[in-house]
Amino acid sequence: MSLESIKYQRGNLEILDQLLLPLQTRYIKVLGVEDGWKVINKMQVRGAPAIAIVGCLSLAVELLKDDSSDKKIMRQEIEGKLNYLVSARPTAVNIKLAAEELINLANTLSADETVSADNFKERFISFIENMLVKDIEDNKAIGNFGCEAILKSLEGDSQIRVLTHCNTGSLATAGFGTALGVIRSLNKSKRLEHVYCTETRPYNQGARLTAYELVHEKIPATLIVDSMVAALMHVRKINAVIVGADRVAANGDTANKIGTYQIAIVAKYHNVPFYVAAPLTSIDMSLKSGDRIKIEERPDKEMTHIGEFRIAAPGINCWNPSFDVTPASLITGIITEKGVFAPDKLHEVMNK
């Protein structure tokens, strides 16, 4: 069974505290929007799809406790709370798009005189709950499309080796994962020889989370530090790089975990195809290119310390951008739940 990062039953939300993994497995109760904002901001839950789902579910939990019978007031509060949740982390677009969709829904339900306050609440909460189901379905489709496209692009039926960065698995989504979902599908198809996962400094999502998921799933894998990617591609044939995304601009430029851009450059040099696996909820057609994607900067402590232990010289200045933008020209294909697209063909699926 894959790891469960989000446990939800109507009125009850718990998340697996990813700051404690892999050493401790502890779930935290999320009682409402304030808790939702905090667990996202502190990165107790992280990964673009998981951030959106947990943020919205925290609102669903809070709304269930609200006994207001005034739809107009509910609508206004929902809008304020969603905007607050979006502010917890700025780079991943999924929560912003989900908030826009939910605000539209609240506007429609509020304006519809045939909808009672109780009915408003029920329909609004059900809509959010459906995000959990849809994310898993989408991830499975991404896994299948990605596996098929990667295998088709290779000659013969040899075993393949892939590299991934950061964590894009069950922990970063409602379940199954995006890039890690493709890797799961490759493994299931018996064509996967080996996965290399990067440590992903400074927060170590690769060493702590992806390595944990790969061991848990018994997928053959090796951990490398981020600075080993070029050496790995030089000495060992890597057939594909597969990463996730926090925000893909209309032209295919992709913001993902810091370090993704340099892996894409190294992959280009070594002629290794570079794939981004992401649901359509990670695509931001309102931005023409990646230049305008806001990059979150995280506290210095994530660089200077491992846990509570300081490793950097006291007094040194730090720069800690959490994401970088990989230009579309370095990306072979974007794997979505609707198929695999060259970056310049994204508009075809988004306009459908």
Ligand SMILES: CSC[C@@H](O)[C@@H](O)C(=O)COP(=O)(O)O
């Ligand atoms: C399916 S998760 C895709 C991305 O969100 C992931 O690669 C990533 O960059 C996560 O960053 P994080 O800072 O851990 O939230």
